[in-house]
Amino acid sequence: MKKMLLKSYFIIALLTIFSSCKKSNYLNNIEGERIEINEAIASDPEVEAFIKPYKAHVNKMLDSALAYAPQTYSKGDGDLNTAIGNLMADIVLEQANPVFNSRTGNKVDMVLLNYGGIRxxxxxxxxxxxxxxxxxxxxxxxxxxxMKGALVKKLIAYLQESKRAHPISGLKLTLDHNFEVVNALINDKEIDDETSYFVATNDYLYNGGSNMSFFKESTNSHILNYKIRNAMIDYFKKVDTINPVRDDRFIQINK
Structure with a gap:
């Protein structure tokens, strides 16, 4: 009984305190100031000295030569396929396949990345x-x-409409002068509507980035937990000299 009375008094006391609070005691607005971080802000010598060895280690790791490029490769070097885009798509196909195969017993059939992802x-x-x-x-x-072959054809329609050098690998696409499909092959075979194909991309595009909404209609997906950047680094470590080229994987002919 004594405990119940004490609890009641405690509740009454809390209610009294809250009811006595005036509106003016509440936070009405927050004021802030934007502080731009630039070279005008002096560095702290003690902090600089502390991070110096770590910075040197990171820079050494980032700048150590892994491979060699005999020329400069840019995404502006072609209309429908570029050497750098072909290289990136081929890297994803080569590096992802062992991981995917070990987990599922299947192989990646093709790769689609986006032109804007090459920075x-x-x-x-x-x-x-x-x-x-x-x-x-x-x-x-x-x-x-x-993805079923019928859905892959929506992917191909996207490439027809975009008319850009989105990196692809495993898919061979030929268009006529009106951007109509002359030939579309995966693994050098005609695409069958009912066949399932395994299409590697990145998580941004899979979730609808760059208006690639067709990926959301896929029947299943496999997350490899393998960053494209890490796939590139692993590939560069394997080769001495890269030799990416423009080829006939995505072309337009005058027909």
Whole structure:
């Protein structure tokens, strides 16, 4: 009984305190000031000294040569396919396949990335991890979508309409002068509407980025937890000299 009375008094006391609070005691607005971080802000010598060895280690890791580029490759080098775009799509196909196969027993049939995802050229000279960060600064990871052939044809329609050098691998697409399909092959075979194809892309595009809404209609997906940037770095470590080229994987002919 005593405990119940004490509890009642405590509740009454709380209610009295809250009811006595005036509106003016509440926070009505917040004022702030924008402080621009630029070279005008002096650095702290003690902080600089502390981070110096870590910064040197990171820079050494980023700038160590992994491979060599005999020339500069830019995404502006072609209309429907470019050497750098072909390289990126081929890297995803080559690096993702062992991971995907070990988990599912299947193989990636084709790759589709986006033109806008290439953010820097690969310059002539040594290629380092920093190169990969410059070309692909995003945290995009590889995801494999399972798509029926009929849905893959929507992907092809997207390429027809966009008329851009979106990086592809495993798919060979030929258009006429009106951008109508002359030939579309996956693994050098005609696309069958009822066959399931495994299409590798990145998580941004899979979720509808760059208006690639067709990926959302896929029957299944496999997240590889493998960033495209890391796939590039792993590939560069394997090769001595890269040799990307423009080819006939996505072309327009006068018919």
């Amino acid at each position: 820097a050229p690969i310059s002539k000279g040594n290629i380092s991890a920093r190169t990969a960060y410059q070309v692909m600064p995003f945290e995009n990871s590889i995801i494999v979508a399972e």
